[in-house]
Amino acid sequence: MKHIISPTDLTVSELNELLDLAEAIIQNPKKYANVCHGKKLATLFYEPSTRTRLSFEAAMLNLGGNILGFSSADSSSAAKGESVADTIRVISSYADICAIRHPKEGAPLVASLYSSIPVINAGDGGHNHPTQTLTDLLTIKNLKGRLNHLTVGFCGDLMFGRTVHSLIGALARYDHIKFVMISPEELRIPTYIREEILDQNHIPYEEVRRLEDAIPKLDILYMTRVQKERFFNEEEYIRLKDTYILDAKKMTLAKEDMLVLHPLPRVNEIAPEVDNDPRAVYFKQAQFGVYVRMALIMKLLEVEAC
């Protein structure tokens, strides 16, 4: 049985297969409308999330399956002190597959060690968020037609932004990828990402402070929110939260076919005036998230369209 805990749990060929299936679903969703009939997805969300949980639930419902679960630790047995290991052993007898989000890093791995059903990491603190990475990859592949020969800029919180770390790790496996890291000094990419992914794989990258300096060379601009919940010190958060704001003026510096991605929710880092720019694809990205989760559920449950 396979679990998806880290974005690199899938080999490049498994990943390509999954993205191909997602593209097939986009082409003909009706063909897949009942492939999970009689199957149940448990969504175990120990911290608040709107889009990830609803995206998983929408994905399972689109496949003809059913859903059950909880949306905060307060409404689960965790409030009574139950361990993740015990919870997953119980849930394994209620559902066929589960998606787990937890504020503590490594909680989904613990769940997978005690589970008898496939476990999908739906985000563990500032650590991993593999289905967001799959969403990002599908968005790029579908709209750019490739996952290689790209210059990708990451902007904002590169220190705690798990989506950034995961996407760097996933794209580093493709050819001719360049990265431009745009962040304040305090939110630079962590040393271990630089040393163990970028340097070890000889991936070219540069670190810059000004978004305007980087934007003209990018094929993809990946904006991130400075996340309040990752800071222990509120003053530090307030000082850094509005460092970068992408607006229509900055977009004039970008290539005509550059894509703007954002894992959402967006706060101030993208001005609403950018939403109507055809290069702003963050809402399409949310739709791709449903398709890629449908493909992932099908792969993990080993179901196929008739």
Place this chain on the structure above:
Amino acid sequence: MLNIGGLNHGIVIDHIKAGGAMKIYTYLNLEKLDCSVAIIKNARSNKMGKKDIIKIEGTLNGLDLDVLGALDHKITINIIEDGVIKEKKNPKLPERVENILICKNPRCITSIERNLPHVFKLSDRNNGVYRCIYCEQALEVR
């Protein structure tokens, strides 16, 4: 200076960082042995200033002494036979250690989940870097 008699047949765990002997004594379950075990704390050392030493009479069959490398990389292990050092070795860093290193990342699941073993995998042998298998936090043992 305190004198402890020489060993005819046994193991000397030497160059333990001063104050670290009891941790090793506990980890190796030496209290369960029925042979003589001596713990020497704060012994004088030219190299280290002060060090701890554990002397065990007899053999420790089946015990993986390499794990001591993750506890204290300066340790040396001397195997004594017929009153002389037959073998001297430095423990290698094991690939995986369980409940030897403790994850100090407050965001790690090990900080709240009961009865969860702290498991680390070796990620950089040259620099002695281990990573927690749950949160991937690095911990240097050198």
